[in-house]
Amino acid sequence: MSGPFVIVGAGQAGVQIAESLRQEKYDGPITLLGAEAYAPYNRPPLSKKFLLDRPELASLAIRGPEALQRRQIDLQLRTQVTAIDRRSREVVLADGRRVSYGGLALTTGARLKALPLPGVELAGVFGLRTIDDALSIGAALDHCLSAAVPLVVIGGGFIGLEIAATARKRGIEVTVLEGLGRLMSRVVAPIVSEAAARLHLAHGVRLLFDVRITALEGRLGAVSAVRTADGQLHPAGCVLVGVGVNPDDSLASAAGLECERGIIVDDCARSSDPLIVAAGDCTARRLADGSLLRLESVQNAVEQGKSAAAALLGRQRPFTAAPWFWSDQYDLKLQMVGLSQGYDEIVTRGNPEQPAFSAYYLRAGKLIAVDSLSRIADHMNARKLLDRGLTPTAAQIADEAFDLGSLLRA
Amino acid sequence: MPGAVQVNCIEPDGQRVEVQISDGWSLMQGARAQGVQGIDAECGGACSCATCHCYVAADWLMRLPPPTEDETQMLLNVAAERRVGSRLACQIRVTAELDGLVVEFPERQA
Numbered sequence: 001m002s003g004p005f006v007i008v009g010a011g012q013a014g015v016q017i018a019e020s021l022r023q024e025k026y027d028g029p030i031t032l033l034g035a036e037a038y039a040p041y042n043r044p045p046l047s048k049k050f051l052l053d054r055p056e057l058a059s060l061a062i063r064g065p066e067a068l069q070r071r072q073i074d075l076q077l078r079t080q081v082t083a084i085d086r087r088s089r090e091v092v093l094a095d096g097r098r099v100s101y102g103g104l105a106l107t108t109g110a111r112l113k114a115l116p117l118p119g120v121e122l123a124g125v126f127g128l129r130t131i132d133d134a135l136s137i138g139a140a141l142d143h144c145l146s147a148a149v150p151l152v153v154i155g156g157g158f159i160g161l162e163i164a165a166t167a168r169k170r171g172i173e174v175t176v177l178e179g180l181g182r183l184m185s186r187v188v189a190p191i192v193s194e195a196a197a198r199l200h201l202a203h204g205v206r207l208l209f210d211v212r213i214t215a216l217e218g219r220l221g222a223v224s225a226v227r228t229a230d231g232q233l234h235p236a237g238c239v240l241v242g243v244g245v246n247p248d249d250s251l252a253s254a255a256g257l258e259c260e261r262g263i264i265v266d267d268c269a270r271s272s273d274p275l276i277v278a279a280g281d282c283t284a285r286r287l288a289d290g291s292l293l294r295l296e297s298v299q300n301a302v303e304q305g306k307s308a309a310a311a312l313l314g315r316q317r318p319f320t321a322a323p324w325f326w327s328d329q330y331d332l333k334l335q336m337v338g339l340s341q342g343y344d345e346i347v348t349r350g351n352p353e354q355p356a357f358s359a360y361y362l363r364a365g366k367l368i369a370v371d372s373l374s375r376i377a378d379h380m381n382a383r384k385l386l387d388r389g390l391t392p393t394a395a396q397i398a399d400e401a402f403d404l405g406s407l408l409r410a
Numbered sequence: 411m412p413g414a415v416q417v418n419c420i421e422p423d424g425q426r427v428e429v430q431i432s433d434g435w436s437l438m439q440g441a442r443a444q445g446v447q448g449i450d451a452e453c454g455g456a457c458s459c460a461t462c463h464c465y466v467a468a469d470w471l472m473r474l475p476p477p478t479e480d481e482t483q484m485l486l487n488v489a490a491e492r493r494v495g496s497r498l499a500c501q502i503r504v505t506a507e508l509d510g511l512v513v514e515f516p517e518r519q520a
Contacts, residue, residue, distance in 0.1 A: 059432075328456055
């Protein structure tokens, strides 16, 4: 492929592709199109520090506009792409302009899942994806605090729990309504869910499980309570909906690219069109066994972004490292590496009560993932153990006196 | 720039870049936003990923507050070689006393 290169989506993956193209010594035109009003920024702090300390927006920047300009990356903000014309090799913008590409990168991210409930349109009901969302949530939390009304969080996943923790730190009453039987159930084992639940309860969060919500109720257009199927009414000054995201593959699928809840790419970030690559939350990566892997993480955006830039330049740079994720809730540092689905054995290290422990997931005797709760050294060792395909024995894992890092030096 | 502190960053290819960072920002935020190469900072500054690893010049090291236990643990397994001056840039708060700080960013972060 040759330039000009056009990147649709100015988030973590998009800016990575632009930067990596320059690092790989490509010096032709790069256009980076972003729908939001902000230069590429870090999303992870939005549910945590940002709601607590309200830092200046510029400090969230991954790359400031001047830095991109110096690298001759043409950043165009508030720019909505409405279609990809593969025949003429152009993207079509909302204002009718057309931008030609020699190679195209799609980094369109993900969209919040909608909650099909009466009352979701009320004021004071939010999801979190962007800086603008976070600014609205910050203002709503101020209202909860000053009016002494609770925040209701729908969904006991990472985003919901991080915001619950942040709100508690600010002294706001919090109710978390979870539809399933435990927290973060999509990702972690019951032992981790239970430790997290104890932590939130100890910080005064009302946690309710197996909840079916029937409606959000309002007064004068603003949300005032959440009604559940058992007839209870949970008062709410503000409602945060954290029920996950769907990959945004709408442009790609309308253009006829192969998609299946995400733009299908190979391990080098190449789509079904040889002129188009994709990276980050919008992708579904085809694995060697034919299955599709969807990851929502910064690591995935960065590493796939590097692969995508290489692919645009006709090089192969597969992304194979073990995926990792993290979440901060109160003083708990939850760090996860690998994918635990399908485990048949768990061995723990440390003290699940504190909580300061790690859960090692094995399948057929092989280590596949490790979740660490405030056990940083375990996590850092686990990343390397997984990348090298090493499995400690159950006795080594359970024995805190045994240095798991020594296996890496063997 | 008022309240700005000058930091001298050495990029992985040896290029020296002078940046002005606002007092109170982290070294990671300031250097990365201004385009300094060699920082991944995948966790956005939460001391959770060890991809903003840097080497602080020896004569500056003693002028920094020492790393927390969390940072020390993260530094256990950084991707590039760990040296005496190894720190995580997200944990270094830029203050007026650090005017003229010299830091180097390694070849690899992941």
